[in-house]
């Protein structure tokens with residue numbers, strides 16, 4: 001008999017994020033063998049217990065935004081004297097950034113209250129591409145770019161194969177499919193070229209385009225369809 005927390009089960013099945021699952025339980029949307037569950041720590045027996053999710057749980061409107069994070073703004077958890085994304089842009093309740101950009105990195109970030117989509121975008125198992133425009137303090141050689149493509153050791157592990165495209169002597173695009181802490185900066189340090197400026201230009205097939213720093217854009221219905229298809233989720 002395998003006991004599992006209901007919250008964990010819902011998130012592992014891709015039905016909700018942990019946070020979303022907890023709020024569903026708290027709101028009384030989950031029942032176990034016909035009994036409403038009220039304890040967010042409640043467990044179920046895998047394969048034996050029957051879980052039901054009230055339709056109302058997924059009825060809350062979902063929002064999907066692209067945002068151009070300005071340099072100097074933290075993504076979340078602002079400390080004294082700092083400002084975070086939600087301090088500079090008005091967002092519907094529950095909409096949060098998907099992943100993080102460093103305070104000194106600018107560019108594209110998704111904002112949503114759809115926990116499942118957020119998890120899919122971030123999960124390295126899906127190999128979703130993120131493209132960065134990297135400016136260095138000094139010119140970079142073709143050999144160094146090739147090294148980045150083949151993978152370098154950061155945080156005790158080799159990075160996955162990446163793509164590069166030279167834009168000038170000092171500047172190039174780097175496309176990666178994982179998101180380790182300060183990954184691009186660490187990769188560039190590994191080839192002896194510290195980063196001067198880092199901007200994220202693309203996530204999946206969504207481009208920064210003409211979005212100005214601090215500007216928010218809600219996805220159109222067509223864009224949402226593309227997003228769900230790319231992520232392989234049913235909405």
Ligand code: URA
Nearest residue numbers: 102105182183184185
């Ligand atoms: N890689 C970094 O080093 N920083 C970021 O903000 C994003 C990717």
